[in-house]
Amino acid sequence: MIFIDATWPGDWPQKFLMHDLLCSNPEEMIYDEIRKRSTYLKRKEEGMMTVDERWEKIVEERERKVKENLLKEQEAKNRENARIMVEGGAPTQMISQVTEYPVQEVERMKSEYQKTGTIKM
Template sequence: MTDKQERQHQEDLQRLRGFRLLDDDFMTKCFEGETACMELVLRIVLEKPDLQVTDVRTQVFVENLLNRSVRLDILATDSEGRKINVEIQRADHGAGKRRARYNSAMMDVNLLPKGEDTDDLPETYVVFITENDVLGGGLPLHRISRYDHDMGTPFDDGTHIIYVNGAYRGSSPIGLLMHDFACTDPAEMHYNALADRVRFYKESKEGVAIMCKVMEEMREQSLQEGLEEGMKVGRKESAVETAKRMLADGHLSLEKIAEFTGLNLDEVEKLQTAENA
């Protein structure tokens, strides 16, 4: 291992010590395939003490061929066939109400096979665990379901959205759970199932190696995305310079310049205005 690699490794170990379950990359790794941990969380959040989780998948890509696709942090299934999407969100702007609505809609689109009746749609939950009190009020939970205002009764279509206030503390199960989600030291966590999982990834040789590999992959992905973005910027700058030369030459129409450079017509017109100023 080179000196540079050793320094990077030590930085990764330091970063790992500061990870919490409120950090989505760490959380999804801790809950990957872990039905017991997911069961603990959902029994508390959904207030269903008998809930049994049968399947847990992380980083689930839900494709939309025509519009925006989504990647779900966690998608769990319980013994009743209910589908539960759990999202960790530290930034307030990423936990908007319409994002929760979109996640719910995308789950529905992919849950009903062709030929089956819509009455067969399973009950779904979208659970946002947010670092801050996004919806306000200091409440531990906000439970949202559709409502028939004229009848004064729940619409009861089987869709539910729940916001969990990660800043909430107290001696209740949800207060202790949010303490554990914000905790960096497994020795200070209340729930043994979560503490054991966090301890594995922070203190065992195997778990630390897995997390270091995850961080290396994240760096490589970030570098690749940066290179791709740089290439896009470079191509755009090249197209702009080519368009300026064509404008200066004066032999091509604005439409043709746009066609040849890949710029849109508005961009070419703005370049022409700037050149003539």
């Protein structure tokens, strides 16, 4: 992998390419291909819609993954809290309220802990 400091002011072969890639105004770009594509994506309605749709999909996917990870983390915390509370002898109703597990599931955990000394989650 090669890293390039695109802001380096000296003369170098990719100087104008980096200028165009960093440039927000297509009219100031040097390379025609980049200028044309940027103009299409930034100025023309159909180009802006293409970019908007792509960004929308990227954002939606990211939000979905974040929610999924949060749910997994919360479930792991609930399992750990249930285990600690069962081992500590907390009342069934309290464990159910804290972890949002059904009372029957908490009773199963307690029964298993009493029999084996462990809890399968």
